[in-house]
Amino acid sequence: MLDIDDQTKSAERILAFRDEQGDVAQDFVQAVADAIDAGDADRAQELVRPLHEADQGALIEALPADVRARLIELLGDVFDFAALTEVDDSVREELLEELPTETVIEGVKDLESDDAVYILEDLDKEDQDEILEGLPATERIALQKSLDYPEDSAGRLMQTELVAVPPFWTAGQTLDHLHATEDLPDSFFEIFVVDPGHRLLGQIFLDKLVRSPRIARVDTLMNTERRRVHATDDQEQVARVFERYNLVSAPVVDEAERLVGVITIDDVVDVIQEEADEDVKALGGVSSEEELSDRVATIARSRFVWLFVNLITAFIASAVLGLFEGQLQKMVALAVLAPIVASQGGNAATQTMTVAVRALAVRELGAGNALRVTLRESFVGLINGIGFGLLTGLVASIWFHDWNIGLVICIAMLVNLVAGALGGILIPLTLEKFGADPAVSSGVFVTTVTDVVGFFAFLGIATLWFGLS
Structure with a gap:
């Protein structure tokens, strides 16, 4: 049993694990790394034993990748395998590949069933079976039954230990x-x-x-x-x-x-x-599987798809500008002001889309209130369109000394903000109806709508108003 001095020292070690900003203290990480390099199991255990499982997980992520598995082996029974539920998926997968199967089996034996399932579910079937075979029959049967439930279901989330x-x-x-x-x-x-x-x-x-x-x-x-x-x-x-x-x-x-x-x-x-x-x-077009610990090649590959889709939609918006090439050459003001209309519509649409995607995710938006919410967002777009249209029109009139250009951009701004509001709500609803994830897909399509409508409205109205051809 620890005496008072030992308890005080242990408490100091726990406090020293975090720096003033709450991050993992680098001197603590270095002390653990030095113990690993020296193969000093006693020192490593002394440092890590007082840590909570979440802090053990943070320590693992802070260490260089090539020494993480060695730390776990040095710690032996001191290491809480529940710490592996606190690390990024990629870090956990690498560790489970590096650690001896016997070490993983012993660690899983001491876990509650929900934590054990969390660790095992991402492994290949062959690796799962190898670990399960090393467990006592009752634990093996319970874990296998949980793993047989669908991914992201209550059966995977539950623990089977109860009274x-x-x-x-x-x-x-x-x-x-x-x-x-x-x-x-x-x-x-x-x-x-x-x-x-x-x-x-x-x-x-x-x-x-x-x-x-x-x-x-x-x-x-x-x-x-x-x-x-x-x-x-x-x-x-x-x-x-x-x-x-x-x-x-x-x-x-x-x-x-x-x-x-x-x-x-x-x-x-x-x-x-x-x-x-x-x-x-998903709203940023980033894979839900991406982690800070992922390799550069993995991240680049996962982000490529939506960047490619965005590139295609950008060409579509540029094609609209191409339709008015002659008008743009005749009036420089149109080229200067057109991006403002498209950008403002895109920002307004993003606000509406964020609210809509969140409401769909928590089941607050559905067939029963879709019309009411759509009308509400349309009126919001109308009010903001009038306000920002008048403001932008005034600035453009003063800037280019022409009230006509101010009137044109005022009308275009009104049209695009209403279009952005409608796109921000109708696109997520449509994607949800057809079984697509609105969080993943909405952003690109909403941006395309506001760019196309913004450019077409502004340049089309300008062409009609000024008689450009």
């Missing part, structure tokens, strides 16, 4: 069972009540259980109205259920309503962060 009791037990029997059982989940919030077929009847939170008389039967204490999720439910749907009903945990049942696992709030927080990360990347 279930029959309805005829008393509160006293249940508490005695908890005291006598060694193989309990590391943390849990509730006791589940199941029938002989393991179908879920209800659940009891621990605080209610410990406050109840020992002679009270659990079927009189259980709550039968608590929300449950099905193993095949998508993880986004699960996250919405947790958010809507303020859940801390939720039972997972199969198609026969048999209890198969439980999902806790810490896993749902990861899902929310993951889905938000995917949506932000």
